[in-house]
Amino acid sequence: MIIALLPLGHFLIGVLSLLWQRGARRILPFALLIDVALIGSLWSRVAGGTSVSLVLGGWGRDLGIELVADKISLGFSFLALLLTLAVTVYLWRERQRPYFYVLLHFLLASVFALVFARDLFNIYVIIEILTLVSFLLVGYERKARQIWASLNYLILAALGMAMYLFGVGIIYYHTGTLNLTLLGERIAGMQDQLWLITASTLLVVGVSIKAGVFVFSLWLPAAHASASPAVSALLSGLVIKMGVVVLFRLSTVLDISLPLIVLGGITGVVGAVYTMFTYELKRMLAFSTLSQVGYLLVGIGIGTPLAIAGSLTYGVAHGLSKGLLFLAAGQVVNTTGSAFISEQVARQEKIPRATRIALFVGTLSIIGLPPLVGFCAKGLLSAATDSLPLHLLLVFVSLGTVVAFSKLTPLLNPRYGCSDERAKAISYGILALPIFAFLPASFLFVSWIQVLSWLGPLQAGESVAIIGAGFLVYLVLRGHPVRLPQRIFRLEEAILLILAVFFATFFLLAGSV
Amino acid sequence: MDVANGVTIAVILFGVGIFALIIRRDLVIKLLALGLIDSSSVLFLVSLNAQDNGIAPIVHGPGANYVDPLPQALVISAIVINFALLALALVFVMLLVERYHTTDSLRIAQQVEREKRS
Numbered sequence: 195m196i197i198a199l200l201p202l203g204h205f206l207i208g209v210l211s212l213l214w215q216r217g218a219r220r221i222l223p224f225a226l227l228i229d230v231a232l233i234g235s236l237w238s239r240v241a242g243g244t245s246v247s248l249v250l251g252g253w254g255r256d257l258g259i260e261l262v263a264d265k266i267s268l269g270f271s272f273l274a275l276l277l278t279l280a281v282t283v284y285l286w287r288e289r290q291r292p293y294f295y296v297l298l299h300f301l302l303a304s305v306f307a308l309v310f311a312r313d314l315f316n317i318y319v320i321i322e323i324l325t326l327v328s329f330l331l332v333g334y335e336r337k338a339r340q341i342w343a344s345l346n347y348l349i350l351a352a353l354g355m356a357m358y359l360f361g362v363g364i365i366y367y368h369t370g371t372l373n374l375t376l377l378g379e380r381i382a383g384m385q386d387q388l389w390l391i392t393a394s395t396l397l398v399v400g401v402s403i404k405a406g407v408f409v410f411s412l413w414l415p416a417a418h419a420s421a422s423p424a425v426s427a428l429l430s431g432l433v434i435k436m437g438v439v440v441l442f443r444l445s446t447v448l449d450i451s452l453p454l455i456v457l458g459g460i461t462g463v464v465g466a467v468y469t470m471f472t473y474e475l476k477r478m479l480a481f482s483t484l485s486q487v488g489y490l491l492v493g494i495g496i497g498t499p500l501a502i503a504g505s506l507t508y509g510v511a512h513g514l515s516k517g518l519l520f521l522a523a524g525q526v527v528n529t530t531g532s533a534f535i536s537e538q539v540a541r542q543e544k545i546p547r548a549t550r551i552a553l554f555v556g557t558l559s560i561i562g563l564p565p566l567v568g569f570c571a572k573g574l575l576s577a578a579t580d581s582l583p584l585h586l587l588l589v590f591v592s593l594g595t596v597v598a599f600s601k602l603t604p605l606l607n608p609r610y611g612c613s614d615e616r617a618k619a620i621s622y623g624i625l626a627l628p629i630f631a632f633l634p635a636s637f638l639f640v641s642w643i644q645v646l647s648w649l650g651p652l653q654a655g656e657s658v659a660i661i662g663a664g665f666l667v668y669l670v671l672r673g674h675p676v677r678l679p680q681r682i683f684r685l686e687e688a689i690l691l692i693l694a695v696f697f698a699t700f701f702l703l704a705g706s707v
Numbered sequence: 708m709d710v711a712n713g714v715t716i717a718v719i720l721f722g723v724g725i726f727a728l729i730i731r732r733d734l735v736i737k738l739l740a741l742g743l744i745d746s747s748s749v750l751f752l753v754s755l756n757a758q759d760n761g762i763a764p765i766v767h768g769p770g771a772n773y774v775d776p777l778p779q780a781l782v783i784s785a786i787v788i789n790f791a792l793l794a795l796a797l798v799f800v801m802l803l804v805e806r807y808h809t810t811d812s813l814r815i816a817q818q819v820e821r822e823k824r825s
Contacts, residue, residue, distance in 0.1 A: 257777070315781050322788045326795065333799060338806050342819045345799050349728070352741055352792055356721070356748040359785060363752035366778060684816060686729050693725065 196232050197248050197261045200271070201307035203228070208299030215292035222282050222295055226275055229302075233271050236263050256371050260312045266506055267309035270439060273513045274305045276624060277431050281424040284521055284621035294334060301327045301428065308436050314362050314372040314397075317440055318355065321404060325351045328433050332421045343416040346685050350403055350413045353689065357696075358400030364393040378447040385449050386707045394448045395700040399692070401444065405437025406487040408461035409695045412688040415468075418480035419533075423524020426476065430483045431517035435509050438490050442506070445494055452706045453699050454495030459587050462488025466594025471676040474533050475523050478598060479516065482560070485591055486512050492584060493575050500648065504574030511559065511567040511629075518625040519556035525549040525618060526605070539604045546614035552622035554606050559629045561596045561661055564654040567629050573653035589660060596664025597671065713754025720747035734800045734810045738793060745789040749782045 207225050211218035239246050245264040249255055278298060285294075304323045311317045325348065332344035366372060368389055369380045384390055402410040414434075418426050445454060465485025472478040486508070493505025526549060527533055530541040538545075559568040572592065579585045681687060724744035728737055761774035804810055807818050 315784075319784055319788065322792070326788075326791060329792075329795065336802065338803065339819050339823060341799050341802050342815060345734075345796060345803070348792060348796050348799075349737065349741060352789070353725075353728070353744060356744045359748040360721075360751055362781075363748075363755050363778070366752075367755045685812065689725065689729050 195248065196236055197246065197263050197310050198250065200229065200232055201303045201310075204299045204303035204306065208296045208303065211292060211299065212296050218292040218295035219282070219286070219290070222298065223279065225299070226279055226282075229271075229275055233268055233275070237268050240264055240268065255373050256376055259316050260373055260375070261307075261310040262312045263310055266439070266442070269506065269510055270309045270435060271306055273435070273510045274302055274432055276628065277428055277513065277517045278302055280517060280521065280621045280624040281428060283617055283624060284427075285424055286617040287615060297327055297331055297334070301331070301432075305432060305436060309439060312374045312443070314365065314374065314377070316372075317443075318358055318362060321358075321401070321436075321440070322355055324433060324436060325355070325404070328429055331425045331428070332417050334425060335422050337420070339420045340422075343413070343420045346688075347413040347417045349685065350411075350688060350692070353692070354400040354403030354410070356400075357396045361393045361396030361400060364389055364396070368393075374443060374447050381447075388704075390448075391700065391703045391707065394444075394450055395453075395696065395703055397444055397448070398441065398450055398453060399696050399699060401437055401440045402457065403692065404434075405441055406434040406461075406484055407457050407491065408464045408484055408488070409691045410457075411484070412683050412691065414484060415477055415480045415683060418483065418520075419474065419477040423476075423521055423527075426479075426524070427517040427520040430480065430520055431513035434483060434487060435513055438487060438494070438509055441491065442494050442502070445497065449707070450703070451495045451497050453702050454491050455584070456702060457699070458488045458491025458493075458495055459584075460488070461485065461491060462587060462591040463594075466591045466598070468678055469598035470594050470671070471678050472598075473535055473601070473675065475526060475535050475538065476520070476533065478535075478601070479519055479523055482595060482598060483512075483516060485594060486516075486560075489572075489575065489588065489591060492588065493578070496578060496584070498578055501575065501578035504571055504576075504578050508568075508571030508575060511571040514625050514629055515556045515559040515568055518552055518622060518629070519560065521618075521621060521625070522549045522552035522556060525614075526553070535601055535605070542605055542607065543610040544612075545605065545610070546612050546618075548614035548619040548622055550606055550608070552626065553602060555622075555626045555629060557599045557602055557606075561599055561664070562592060562657045563661065564657055565630075569654070569657055570649065573649045573657065576653060576656065577648040589656075592657075592660045593664050593667070596661050597668045600665050600668035713750060713757070717747045717751035717754060720744075720750065732812050734803070734812050734815070735797075737812065738796055738800065741796075742789070742793055745785075745793075749785055749789075752778050752782050752785070 204225065207221060211221050236246060240263055245262050247260060247262045249258040249260050251258050304320050304327060308317065308320045308324065311320055329344050329348045332347065333341045365377065369377055371377055371380060381390060399410065405411065406414055418430050421429060441454065445451060462485050465481055465488055469478055469481040469485055472481055490505045490509055493501045526538055526545055529544045529546065530538045532538055559566040562569040562572040576585065576588055579588060682691060720743055724740045724747060727740035731737060731740065756778040757774045761772050764773045764776035764779065800810065803815055807815050809815065
């Protein structure tokens, strides 16, 4: 009952706040309060490791739409609540059109619906709603740059969802069900069938376009860099993660671990290289999102319970830190009037103190300094990775992240700084507190005894060594800017690349069975 | 309709849509191609799950050769969503045209790039 109430309630409140436009900003925190109560009551029921399930409409499982709440869905719902609250507070003083709050409600509603969804077609519908909402959010300020980026995003996302629908058709024809649990039972022992390989490829590629996977999500840097800061925080922290959650749900049923590891590896490495050699603050953060998604995919691809727990915990942790970083970066760009890091450094006395601190905390968390939540998640993932090449890959991605974020160190000089608007400071606090209070956040998906037994001085030492080495590499590279190809981010090239890698993924899957 | 025909036509339409999406520079034609791709996925879903000589799932009495009604119910949602996406995309194209007075995607991309640098 509660499971259906969460998404439906937000759609309803969204429409209501369209009617009562002056109160739209004030309704939102109250709605979030109710969400906390509902999610808390669900959490008390799933905390033992069971899940709560609801089949809508009184049909059986094979016809009705099933919604299931487990720890993973509740963890990501919690992330959605925190990010939305932070964004609302961040924009408290700046008058937004009521339409913005309607979009926020719809975004929350579709996120809640997606984390509970266990039905292929239901997932399709919700992802399309999510696409629509984020498309409108990116173009919210009506700048030409934003509209162009969101149009590119829409075209690629629609193409991906059409592919997904092809996959759904094939699966329904051969199994007669869309429910993921039933699907898992019916395809047992059929892993080498050609239709299943084709359908898996179509589904994975379709969702990957939304999930920030390299060569599929080439719309991402432009969209996330040009959107307004609050929107970038939501897109990078939340919407991208939703694609990853869907990929995780698919991986529990379909045999797609090899493509996930390969795609994740490519995403991580290429993303890390682009992050290192991008000198525009928000664009660098967008590329960093790409490289961290690679991390998540590798974890899901490995597929042991520990790896999955580490990867999903990192999903939540990265959502918090990247949300914080994007909010702070927005304020940096606003106060200095420049998008490039070098010019921001030159005018750094204008950056308020709270923004500096937020930038610092977010950076520390994302490079994985030991006591923070970013380290807990990365440590779990690194403990779960047995094979040496994969381990080296993760180390390379972490190293690239450290090198890239070292570029921000000149901005963190504590000597300068004026006081900040209080609303901004509070919104940073909302995201920074869970980053410091790493204990509850990193124990979302595994018990704390397990975490403590896996996270030892070894992981902490590795993490600190990577940070030290990364900073040294940054000092070496500092005077040598590199210009990487930007042509692949154009629409036509992006579509060609998607097609090419689609076939590559297909042959990878066909070759692995 | 012959089932195999429907599936073949759907796959061909998808290919044509992608081809047009890549080689045509006009944004409106790009969106038309996107509509073609969407329609091809709908046609695929319906015709793959229909059988030869099946009749529409409207009750005529027991024993008739009905096709499975579920995919037909599904594609209604898909059609509505695709309509919404296309309508919004056209509004955004309209905003771009008001600004740059062209629907040529290459020229818009160059203009946007130039504005960003200045």
